[in-house]
Amino acid sequence: MIELRHVTKTFPTRDGGRASVFRAVDDVSLTVERGMVFGIVGHSGAGKSTLLRVINYLEEPTSGSVLVDGQDLGALGERRRRAVRRSMGMVFQQFHLFRSRTVLGNVAYPLGLAGHSRREARERAAEALRFVGLEDHARRYPEQLSGGQRQRVGIARALATSPKVLLCDEATSALDPRTTGEVLDLLKRVNTELGVTIVLITHEMDVVRGICDGVAVMADGRVVESGGAYDVFARPRHPVTGALVRSALHDVPEGAALERLRARHSGRLVTVPVTRDGTDGSGLSRLLRRYELDFAVAHAGVGEVQDLPLGSVTLELRGPDDAIDAFLTELAGAGEAAVA
Numbered sequence: 001m002i003e004l005r006h007v008t009k010t011f012p013t014r015d016g017g018r019a020s021v022f023r024a025v026d027d028v029s030l031t032v033e034r035g036m037v038f039g040i041v042g043h044s045g046a047g048k049s050t051l052l053r054v055i056n057y058l059e060e061p062t063s064g065s066v067l068v069d070g071q072d073l074g075a076l077g078e079r080r081r082r083a084v085r086r087s088m089g090m091v092f093q094q095f096h097l098f099r100s101r102t103v104l105g106n107v108a109y110p111l112g113l114a115g116h117s118r119r120e121a122r123e124r125a126a127e128a129l130r131f132v133g134l135e136d137h138a139r140r141y142p143e144q145l146s147g148g149q150r151q152r153v154g155i156a157r158a159l160a161t162s163p164k165v166l167l168c169d170e171a172t173s174a175l176d177p178r179t180t181g182e183v184l185d186l187l188k189r190v191n192t193e194l195g196v197t198i199v200l201i202t203h204e205m206d207v208v209r210g211i212c213d214g215v216a217v218m219a220d221g222r223v224v225e226s227g228g229a230y231d232v233f234a235r236p237r238h239p240v241t242g243a244l245v246r247s248a249l250h251d252v253p254e255g256a257a258l259e260r261l262r263a264r265h266s267g268r269l270v271t272v273p274v275t276r277d278g279t280d281g282s283g284l285s286r287l288l289r290r291y292e293l294d295f296a297v298a299h300a301g302v303g304e305v306q307d308l309p310l311g312s313v314t315l316e317l318r319g320p321d322d323a324i325d326a327f328l329t330e331l332a333g334a335g336e337a338a339v340a
């Protein structure tokens with residue numbers, strides 16, 4: 001388990017020529033349970049990378065504490081702190097592989113640093129490469145691999161030392177959508193088959209949607225909300241979360257998209273959320289039948305988070321005005337309608 005208690009990280013800066021401090025991470029407390037895939041999301045500059053680097057003390061927090069399995073990293077001696085740090089592997093956006101070493105050499109490298117014999121290092125590296133499906137590429141050099149394969153080498157290297165935790169810094173941001181999916185599937189396997197806890201940071205909601213159990217949303221150095229991935233996305237309480245969710249689902253027509261819908265559909269438009277416990281298709285159709293309303297689907301964006309449906313459909317309602325009003329009132333009463 002990883003526990004952050006009131007963690008703050010400041011950097012010296014100059015404010016109009018005056019020495020000042022910048023709070024990259026500002027009083028963050030959160031808990032990542034063992035065995036979880038935990039996502040930290042937010043826009044660029046929100047403080048995600050700094051927070052991730054604080055977790056394994058690549059950056060020492062200015063104040064607050066980081067506890068890993070109950071051990072306060074700030075209170076440990078150098079030797080024990082290094083041992084805890086070694087139990088956390090790291091995966092980077094730009095892979096950070098040695099160009100002059102083979103794939104096997106790259107994966108074996110941290111094992112050599114950790115004091116394993118050359119033979120043992122190579123055996124364990126070969127095992128890690130098998131896990132990521134690159135055993136046939138062991139003798140190649142990073143340049144001869146695709147971006148997705150390079151990242152799989154990066155993951156194999158992080159796994160070679162058998163970490164309990166994997167910290168992933170925008171691990172898929174340099175990859176195309178299909179390769180992103182493959183790397184996410186691999187990370188999910190690392191989690192379920194090897195029992196490794198994963199903390200990942202990303203600005204892509206699709207990454208979180210794909211594999212995260214829990215999520216924390218960061219803005220201006222702070223965690224503005226956190227919880228189960230589905231709950232946070234289904235009921236965003238902070239505008240940053242709302243914007244991130246909308247940009248991933250594209251489910252609520254706004255601005256020019258809404259104007260285009262209005263030009264195409266002369267009837268009343270209503271956007272209805274689709275959630276696991278809210279209006280599902282059958283409840284909606286029952287309600288439409290009850291008010292004898294006809295409809296056309298104007299827009300829809302429904303995806304999955306943690307294997308559960310999430311999104312919205314926008315309907316053009318057709319029928320008498322008073323029936324539509326009554327329908328909308330009932331829908332709003334159930335806390336479900338957002339009229340477009």
Ligand SMILES: Nc1ncnc2c1ncn2[C@@H]1O[C@H](COP(=O)(O)OP(=O)(O)OP(=O)(O)O)[C@@H](O)[C@H]1O
Nearest residue numbers: 011012022024042043044045046047048049050051
């Ligand atoms: N070593 C440093 N010295 C000064 N400022 C820093 C340092 N590291 C980070 N910062 C500042 O802290 C803020 C948060 O940076 P951080 O990289 O953690 O954000 P992020 O959410 O990961 O964004 P990005 O995805 O763009 O990297 C930024 O404004 C950045 O300029």
